[in-house]
Amino acid sequence: MKQDTKIIAAGRKDSWTQGGVNPVIQRASTIIFDSVEKMQHATKNRANNTLFYGRRGTTTSFAFSDAMCEIEGGVGCALYPCGTAAISSALLSFLKTGDHLLMVDTAYEPTRDFCNKILANMGITTTYYDPMIGAGIKALIQDNTRVLFLESPGSNTMEVQDVPTLAAIAHQTDITVMLDNTWGSGINFKPFDYGVDISIQAATKYIVGHSDVMMGTATANEKHWPTLREHSYLLGQCASADDCYLALRGLRTLGVRMRQHEKSALKVAHWLKSHPAVDKVLHPAFEDCPGHEFFKRDFSGGNGLFSFILNRGDDAAIVRLLDGMRHFKMGFSWGGFESLILKVNGLDRLRTAKPWTETGTVIRLHIGLEDVDDLIEDLAAGLARLDD
Numbered sequence: 001m002k003q004d005t006k007i008i009a010a011g012r013k014d015s016w017t018q019g020g021v022n023p024v025i026q027r028a029s030t031i032i033f034d035s036v037e038k039m040q041h042a043t044k045n046r047a048n049n050t051l052f053y054g055r056r057g058t059t060t061s062f063a064f065s066d067a068m069c070e071i072e073g074g075v076g077c078a079l080y081p082c083g084t085a086a087i088s089s090a091l092l093s094f095l096k097t098g099d100h101l102l103m104v105d106t107a108y109e110p111t112r113d114f115c116n117k118i119l120a121n122m123g124i125t126t127t128y129y130d131p132m133i134g135a136g137i138k139a140l141i142q143d144n145t146r147v148l149f150l151e152s153p154g155s156n157t158m159e160v161q162d163v164p165t166l167a168a169i170a171h172q173t174d175i176t177v178m179l180d181n182t183w184g185s186g187i188n189f190k191p192f193d194y195g196v197d198i199s200i201q202a203a204t205k206y207i208v209g210h211s212d213v214m215m216g217t218a219t220a221n222e223k224h225w226p227t228l229r230e231h232s233y234l235l236g237q238c239a240s241a242d243d244c245y246l247a248l249r250g251l252r253t254l255g256v257r258m259r260q261h262e263k264s265a266l267k268v269a270h271w272l273k274s275h276p277a278v279d280k281v282l283h284p285a286f287e288d289c290p291g292h293e294f295f296k297r298d299f300s301g302g303n304g305l306f307s308f309i310l311n312r313g314d315d316a317a318i319v320r321l322l323d324g325m326r327h328f329k330m331g332f333s334w335g336g337f338e339s340l341i342l343k344v345n346g347l348d349r350l351r352t353a354k355p356w357t358e359t360g361t362v363i364r365l366h367i368g369l370e371d372v373d374d375l376i377e378d379l380a381a382g383l384a385r386l387d388d
């Protein structure tokens with residue numbers, strides 16, 4: 001089955017849709033049984049998409065998590081109330097006091113904060129590594145290293161990692177490989193084909209796709225699924241039926257949305273590249289992006305999120321640029337249908353393995369589904385305001 005067909009067909013079991021196209025929204029805390037036998041059956045199968053207790057999921061969440069597995073791969077998908085909960089729960093499921101974690105330097109800021117503020121207090125140490133380290137990761141592995149965490153492309157600066165090389169080295173010593181696959185969104189990067197054990201997404205972004213739901217997912221291979229499922233459950237992680245319904249509805253249009261996001265983003269990125277106020281464009285599809293060769297080798301497409309570096313503009317000029325935008329509004333959570341613009345702050349603090357040396361202001365864009373010519377016109381006017 002081709003990917004677009006899979007996106008439509010995934011998770012649509014008759015028992016969940018009950019004659020409709022979409023799954024029934026089953027809101028439930030208590031599941032009731034009218035015989036001891038049925039209750040015992042549910043108890044025995046409670047971890048395998050059988051109605052048992054609301055926190056273990058209902059028809060709607062089963063349909064969504066099954067669809068995620070069918071599309072992204074893996075044997076099971078745990079659901080969380082947001083992407084950050086998926087990241088922290090996956091890490092907590094595989095780390096204990098005395099363990100060591102290898103975390104990519106370009107991780108999403110709260111992922112880094114979780115390591116520094118929570119894991120550190122539990123006696124779990126973190127070493128940050130250069131996203132371009134490749135086979136050099138071997139030298140950073142300690143006897144107590146238990147997890148290698150990747151995010152590719154990296155947050156804001158877009159470096160693409162050599163996932164198969166990193167995963168192969170980690171597996172030589174039985175280290176669990178986790179990837180924040182939010183940018184790849186489960187369709188443009190297939191984590192399990194490249195050695196990832198657990199693939200995490202802020203489904204809040206492209207899966208939901210409409211900026212109206214918070215949702216996290218973690219899909220796992222056979223070896224890691226039982227621990228991830230059980231530990232996430234014990235941490236109390238679950239997602240509401242209504243949110244699962246909306247996430248699944250968003251998922252159905254993921255393929256077509258992504259192609260449009262990618263096409264428009266590339267047009268904007270190329271336009272920016274030749275703009276006199278722009279120093280560099282940070283986009284995995286561009287040859288000068290670190291790891292571009294891995295993007296070409298491992299990804300089947302891109303999306304609407306990338307950054308660029310300005311070569312001019314003091315603080316007041318940047319405010320003039322941002323305040324006057326017509327279509328690009330300022331907002332943090334990307335992946336919806338709308339365009340967004342953001343000044344990236346703190347890269348000097350957020351890169352410790354490989355210090356950030358660029359001096360220009362970094363601007364992150366999310367290119368939405370508006371007409372791309374309107375977006376370019378908006379950016380042209382904004383960049384002109386830098387020189388006002």
Ligand SMILES: Cc1ncc(COP(=O)(O)O)c(C=O)c1O
Pocket residue numbers: 082083084085108151155180182183201202203204205214215216332333334
């Ligand atoms: C790469 C990445 N991972 C994880 C998250 C966290 O997702 P959530 O906002 O759903 O907690 C984000 C949010 O911006 C993100 O960009």
